[in-house]
Amino acid sequence: MNVYFCGMIGTGKTTLGQRLADDLSMPFYDLDQEMNKRLGYSFHRLVAEEGWLAFRELEYYICKFFSQRNNSIICLGGGTVRYDWNVDVLKESGRLILLEASIEELVHRVSQADRPRVNKGTTIEEDISLMWKQSKNKYYTAADYVFRTDEKNIEEEVDELKDLLQSNPLFQGLQVNHSG
Ligand SMILES: Nc1ncnc2c1ncn2[C@@H]1O[C@H](COP(=O)(O)OP(=O)(O)OP(=O)(O)O)[C@@H](O)[C@H]1O
Ligand SMILES: O=C(O)C1=C[C@@H](O)[C@@H](O)[C@H](O)C1
C-alpha cells in the first residue's frame, strides 16, 4: 500500500510528503519531479510546446508506473485526481490524503511567473479559483482522508500526519517506523 498526497497547487504535497517520508524512513516520489526527470527538462516546457494533452498522457503513464511501488509516499501533481483514469489506478494501490487550504492562502504561497495555466489567459488567482470551483468534487471524491494545511505550522502538520499513518486504521497494512 502507498500513501498518495493529492491537492491543488501549493497545498503542501511536496513539502509535507518529503518531511513525512524522511521522518518515517519511507521512499518518497514526487510525480512532477519524476516527470521532469523523464523528460530531461521541466514539464512547464512540455505544456508550452506540446500542450496539456501531452502532459496528461505522460502523467497517466507515470501514475501507473509509480502505483507499482509499495509502502512509499507519493506526491501527485496538482491536477492528477481531476482525471478518473488516474484515480482508478491510485485507488487500487493505496490511500489518498487530500491536502486543502483556502484559495487566498494558495495564491499567497505559489509564485506567479513560472506556473503553466490550466485555464488559458487567466491570472494565477483566477486559475486556482476556477479549478477549485469546477473540480472540487473530483478532489473530495478521490480522497480517503482530508487534511487542512492552512491552520497550523508545518511542524505541527508533520506530527499530525505521522500520527495518522502510524495509528489510523485507514493506513493499516502500511509498514511505518513507529519510532520516527
Ligand atoms: N502550514 C503549511 N503547510 C504546508 N505548506 C506551507 C505551510 N505554510 C507555508 N507553506 C509553504 O507553502 C508551500 C507549499 O508548496 P509545495 O511545493 O509543498 O506545494 P505542492 O502542493 O507540492 O504544490 P505543487 O502542486 O505546485 O507542486 C511551501 O513553500 C511551504 O513552505
Ligand atoms: O493543476 C494541475 O493540473 C497541475 C498542477 C501542478 O502541480 C502540476 O502537476 C501541473 O502544473 C499541473
Ligand SMILES: [Mg+2]
Ligand atoms: Mg509539489
